[in-house]
Amino acid sequence: MSAKKVKSMQTGVDIEDISRFKGKTLENDEHFLKRVYTKNELDYCFSKKMPEKHLAARFCAKEAVIKALSNILNKKLSYSQIEILNTPNGAPYVNLLEKTQDIKISLSLSHDRDKAIAFVIAQAG
Numbered sequence: 001m002s003a004k005k006v007k008s009m010q011t012g013v014d015i016e017d018i019s020r021f022k023g024k025t026l027e028n029d030e031h032f033l034k035r036v037y038t039k040n041e042l043d044y045c046f047s048k049k050m051p052e053k054h055l056a057a058r059f060c061a062k063e064a065v066i067k068a069l070s071n072i073l074n075k076k077l078s079y080s081q082i083e084i085l086n087t088p089n090g091a092p093y094v095n096l097l098e099k100t101q102d103i104k105i106s107l108s109l110s111h112d113r114d115k116a117i118a119f120v121i122a123q124a125g
Contacts, residue, residue, distance in 0.1 A: 012067030012120040014060040018111060021052040021059070036062070036079040038097075044086065056116035057092075057109045058084040065094055065105065068122035072103065084109075094120070 026033060026042065033042060036059065045054040061084045070076050083095040084107070094105040106121040 008072050008124045010068040010071045010122050012064035012069075012122070013118065014063035014067070015115055015117045016056045016060050016063075018052050018056045018114055018116055021055040024052065024055060038080070038083045041084060053111045053116060057111050057118060060116050060118035061092065061094070061107055061109055061120070064107075064118040064120040065122070068105070068120045069103070072122055072124045073101070 024033060026046070033055075037045070037055070041058055045051045045058065048054050062079050062082045065082050066077050066079075077096075077098070081096065081098045083097055084092055085095050086092055092107050092109045094107050096103065096105075101124055104123045104125070108119045110117050
């Protein structure tokens with residue numbers, strides 16, 4: 001039995017100030033929010049008591065994915081091509097809306113009072 005050889009593995013990380021997202025609303029910030037987030041992401045974030053924490057964490061995740069995949073794909077993805085969703089048990093995962101090759105992405109998100117952070121491991125094989 002042989003192990004599957006991984007063609008390429010890259011990491012990405014991003015950290016943001018949550019205050020950057022505080023007070024954002026669909027009414028006042030529609031252009032920015034719809035450029036960066038999908039409808040599913042906006043529905044999720046604005047269903048929470050403090051949407052700014054969830055907006056910041058998803059922004060970090062998209063930045064981390066872009067950083068990790070830029071070396072694998074040799075191109076930069078846009079925010080709208082990356083969707084951050086949650087499994088039924090709450091674990092975040094990455095949904096690439098434009099499939100380019102066989103890529104597996106592991107994602108970890110965290111936020112506290114002031115900062116949000118995301119860490120990504122992307123593997124192409």
